[in-house]
Amino acid sequence: MKRDTPHILLVNPWIHDFAAYDVWAKPLGLLTLASILRFHGFNITYLDCLDRFHPKASQTDPYARNGRGPYLKTKIPKPGGLEDIPRNFSRYGIKEKWFREDLRCIETPDLVLMTSMMTYWYTGVQETINVIKETFSDVTIVLGGIYASLCYEHALNHSGAHRIVTGPGEKHLLEMVGECTGFSVNAKFDPDDLDTYPYPAFEIQKKINYIPLQTSKGCPFACKYCASHYLNPKRMVRSPESVVEEIRYHLKKYKVKDFVFYDDALLVDAEKHAIPMLEGIINAGLKIRFHTPNAVHIREISRQTARLMFQAGFKTLRLGLETTSLEIRNDLDKKVTVTEFTQAVTCLKEAGFDKNMIGVYLLAGLPGQQTELIENSIQSVKQTGATPILAYYSPIPKTSLWDQAVASSRYPLESDPIFTNNAILPCQNEPFSWKTISRLKKLAAK
Ligand code: SF4
Known part of the structure; x- marks a missing residue:
């Protein structure tokens, strides 16, 4: 029955x-x-x-x-x-x-x-x-x-x-x-308003060792290698007050110290979102640590946002730079210039962030990308006193770079998604080489 x-x-x-x-x-x-x-x-x-x-x-x-x-x-x-x-x-x-x-x-x-x-x-x-x-x-x-x-x-x-x-x-x-x-119910929340969603059911996990937070969905940019705009075509942003309220709730209930932002565009429109949210966290006197494994937008890092992030307790900050090479940059995205990046790192260091807290993502393995350009980007990041982190490119269907990735790959990408694994650098012209990867890794870590 x-x-x-x-x-x-x-x-x-x-x-x-x-x-x-x-x-x-x-x-x-x-x-x-x-x-x-x-x-x-x-x-x-x-x-x-x-x-x-x-x-x-x-x-x-x-x-x-x-x-x-x-x-x-x-x-x-x-x-x-x-x-x-x-x-x-x-x-x-x-x-x-x-x-x-x-x-x-x-x-x-x-x-x-x-x-x-x-x-x-x-x-x-x-x-x-x-x-x-x-x-x-x-x-x-x-x-x-x-x-x-x-x-x-x-x-x-x-x-x-x-x-x-x-x-x-x-x-x-x-x-x-x-x-x-065959069981129908009327929705008690508005799918278009993130503030009306019930909090995620963290309690169904066996251990709650940190809390992921999503304060917004989607991203106003459309970088050629990223599927954010396809997966979340509508940008939705929570109210700063409701985010602070949620953090207080989880802190009280689960006593965790680490909170992780999953937003694709946490700092975008900072005046209306991130700044009041960070001020709310600081004013609430919450003694917790924040991490942003998804990169934040470098252009939005000012003296003010850097200071607020530091005061709020950000410990792991990842910046989405992707490359310092102008030829690649102009073709891939328009989200940041090298000057803006350098200024952002200066603001972060003035605010108190050290080298280990500032990780900078650099894309490796883009279609036709020369290894030399990746090496140059690594060196440029190191010169600013931040830490370069290699992010190996994975070709993603529905992105504008997909056709170019398919054309440049030594694998039949369209026949099977297995060939889009970034670990095999599928869009590199030459076959998989541990030697190249190890050299780049060493250079980034040195
Ligand atoms: S890479 Fe970042 S900035 Fe670009 S579209 Fe994706 S989420 Fe937005």
Whole structure:
């Protein structure tokens, strides 16, 4: 007999890759969907294949490295076409046996909702879905998230999910769940107003070692290598007061010290958003640490924003510079000039940030990019007294750089997202070379 309220299983799938490390990566979208479902009376269960603190894993300090840390991993065969890459390939996350046991322990759900991240991690999604199907063969599985949104056709044909949803999930969640379960409810929040969303359901995780925050969605820029504008076409911004209120709430409830901003454009329109928000945090006297693993916009860093970020407790700041090479810059984005970058670093240092706190992302492996230009960018960043961080380019469908990436790649990118893995530098002209990567890494770290 059908229960009155449907039981929804939410799953964060495994990652398959040459390398993966948990740099404050929580499935915030899925945790938000979980809270919306709960808020509307659904029963939910959450299984996280990437849980570093699974009860069967050897226990580590969840607060070490401000919440970052290595995933568990199991070596698996390399995917077809990448056998020649001289690196191990692994399933990152909990052991398969533990996942099967966890699935057997829960009541059969009425629906499974799964998220997805990088397009080239889809084999991890496939494997997760296969295991779920072996336990719950008759249950509908719905896949959303980044891979599903960017590679809809591929996901439909290859993921194994029964239904693929694209774009931000919150808007159509209740309607879709209603269609799948026959249980319809009226929305008690406005999908177009982030301030009306219930807080993400952090309590369904086994450990809460830091809190991810999303104070805005989308980005007004359209850099050629980034899919932000496709994934979140509508920019939505929360009120500064509601963000401060949420931080106070989580701090009181979970006693965590680390908060991580997931915004794509945290500092954009700072006068209306970031500045009052940072002032609110400072005035509230909250003794916490903030981190921005997603780059902030350099152009928005002034004496004032730098000072406020430092006073508010920002400890890890990442800047999206991408390159100092003018030829590349003009073709890729218009988001910053080298002069603006130098001024921003000066403001940050005057405010109190040291070299280790200021990490500057530089793209490596862009179509046709000469290694020499990456080396020049590394040197220029070092001269300012900030820390260069190499971000290897992954070609992303639906971005303006995609066609150029396809044309320049030595792999058939359009035939299989597996070839877009940034670890193999798919758009480099010459074959994969550890020597080049090691040289660049050493130069950045020296
Ligand atoms: S500024 Fe950042 S988030 Fe915005 S489009 Fe460019 S890379 Fe993407």
